Amino acid sequence: MIRLSNLPARTLKAIGTVFNGFDGALIIDEKGHIAVITENYADVAGVDPEEVTGKHVLEIFPKSRMIEVLTTGKPIFAELWEAGRETVWVTRVPIVSDGRIIGAAAVSVFRYMDEAKRFAKQLKNMDSELEYYKSQVRKLSGARYSFDAIVGTSAAISIAKTNAQRMTRNRAPVLIVGETGTGKELFAHAIHQASSRRDRPFIRVNCASIPDNLSESELFGYEEGAFTGARKGGRAGKFELAHGGTIFLDEINELPGNIQAKLLRVLQEGEIDRIGGTDVSLIDVRVISATSAHLNELVEQKLFRQDLFYRINAFILVIPPLRERLEDIPLLCEHFIDNCNYELGTAVAGIDRKVLQAFARYDWPGNVRELRNVIQRACLNAGSDIIKTSHLPFESIGRKGTSASTDGGSLEEYLAGVEREYIVGILQSVRWNRNRAAEILGIHRTSLYAKMKKYGLLEQ
Ligand SMILES: Nc1ncnc2c1ncn2[C@@H]1O[C@H](COP(=O)(O)OP(=O)(O)OP(=O)(O)O)[C@@H](O)[C@H]1O
Ligand SMILES: [Mg+2]
Missing domain, CATH: 3.30.450.20 (PAS domain)
Incomplete structure (x- = not known):
């Protein structure tokens, strides 16, 4: 030894x-x-x-x-x-x-101790920076709203909230269905926020507003030289940007047919390949889609792929229209008045009972968004008063089922009122399918958008 x-x-x-x-x-x-x-x-x-x-x-x-x-x-x-x-x-x-x-x-x-110490310090700094960025991701890159931000105590909205909360526990695809302005986006944010993906990106894609020929690169990215005008170094698509997080496919019913096929592949295989690229990358993205049109009808009419429909609707979350939860209106009014006072600098103290009564008789085709827009305009008119009937915009608030007001107002206002009602009627008859509504109205889809925006039926 x-x-x-x-x-x-x-x-x-x-x-x-x-x-x-x-x-x-x-x-x-x-x-x-x-x-x-x-x-x-x-x-x-x-x-x-x-x-x-x-x-x-x-x-x-x-x-x-x-x-x-x-x-x-x-x-x-x-x-x-x-x-x-x-x-x-x-x-x-x-x-x-x-x-x-x-x-x-x-x-x-x-x-090498000096370097080692510097390195350790750098790591520590990076750690706290990372924490900071994570919190910024939460704040900026996407999901701003939690379940607490969804105002309402009615049975209808409470059921929707409970259902949505159940959907936060796994990554199965969610399809949110509801009329325009019911709060679909709000729910999508809240689901992401309450899920384990909250520190990762929440990326929204508006399927209705991406031009048809570009939407493929928008969604899946492209490699350098894929087409004329392609950026040097290529570009990541929304799916790649959402890696680890959630992608919100808003207005999925408007997705062009060729993209539907590609999306289906991504969802089935969990892989994407950029346009002009040869490499395939694996992605881990939760898909939440929203539609204001009835997708099953589009499927019957062969306008939406049935296999894709089944892929995206593991969970279906139905958001009820405002007219089915009228009892939420007072709380929502209070919420929007507070927002206006804060954001627009008004000092509105409340709302007249008569106004609330009129609101309860109205059918709110533009749902919560319409209510928000009405309150915003009324706040600006009211200043530091309480909101009274006279502060309401020309819309047929409180005159459910009748045509536009005949008691005063300019011709322009009268015509706008009629136009709005007609457009809303057509939209309702085609279940908010904007392509078909535009066809029936004989106007281009973009001018229908412009009008919907003007009448508070779209995000401002
Ligand atoms: N329950 C609610 N509480 C507070 N704010 C709400 C509620 N529901 C909707 N809103 C507000 O109403 C507006 C419209 O909501 P959102 O954009 O989520 O609707 P949407 O269903 O996505 O509409 P669209 O189909 O037109 O895109 C937003 O400003 C949102 O913050
Ligand atoms: Mg929306």
Whole structure:
């Protein structure tokens, strides 16, 4: 059996020479006596190597942990250690021969300590920066609304909320169905926010507003040189941007046929390939879609692929129209008045009972968004008063089922009122399918959008 204490001085010196190339090394024998100490180490520790060789390690370095390693046989890796005038990283290991511990060795690093410390500090900074960005992602990149932001206590909205909350626990695709302005987007945000994906992006794609020929690259990205005008370095599509998070396919009923096929593939395989690219990347994205048109009817008419329909509707979340939860109106009014006072600087103190009564008789074709727009305009008119009937816009609020007002107002206002009612009627008759409504009305889809916007039926 080898005994370090028996080795000739020449051999120990040879071992020391081997270790001299390292920053520092110290070897003790089975009795704890220093067998080898490199010049480097002795220098940093401020001792004379000749003098300390053969002495007990604790006599020279009273706080040394070498004896611990010798007796337990357990190594101590990469520990920060004050050695004389330097702080060093030191690793200590037992020396084992024929199953017996015959000594212990320590190797230390002190040359790169400044860099190591800087590196550790950098990591720490990056960590806190990362935390900050995560919170910003939550705030900016997408989901701003939680379930708490969905105002209403009616049974209809409470059921929708409970159902939606159940959908936060896994990543199955959700299809949100509801008339325009019912809060579909709000629910999509809330589901993302309450899911484990909340720190990852929430990316919204409006399937109705991407031009047909561009939507493929918008969704799936493209490689450099894929087509004329393609950006250098290519571009990531929305699916890639949403990796780890949620993609919200708004107005999915408007998705062009060729893109429907491609989307189906992505959902089936969980893979995307950029246009003009050869590599396929795996993606992990939760899909939430929304539609104000009845998709099953579109499927029957062969305007929407049935296989895609089944892919996206593992969960169906129905958001009831406002006329089915009229009891939420007072709370919603209060909420929107608060918002106006804050954002527009008004000082509206409340709302007249007569107005609420009129609101309860109206059928709200533009749903919560229409109510919000009505309140906004009324707030601007009311200033610091409470909202009264006279502050309401020309719309047929409170005159359910009748044509536009005949009691005063300009011709322009009257015509606008009639136009709005007609458009709403047509939209309702085609279940809010805008392409068909535009066809029936004999106007282009974009001018239908413009009019819907003007009449508070779309996001402003
Ligand atoms: N329950 C609610 N509480 C508070 N605000 C609401 C509620 N429902 C809807 N809103 C507000 O009404 C507006 C319309 O909501 P949202 O955009 O989610 O509707 P949508 O169903 O997506 O409409 P569209 O089909 O036209 O896109 C938004 O400003 C939203 O914040
Ligand atoms: Mg929407």
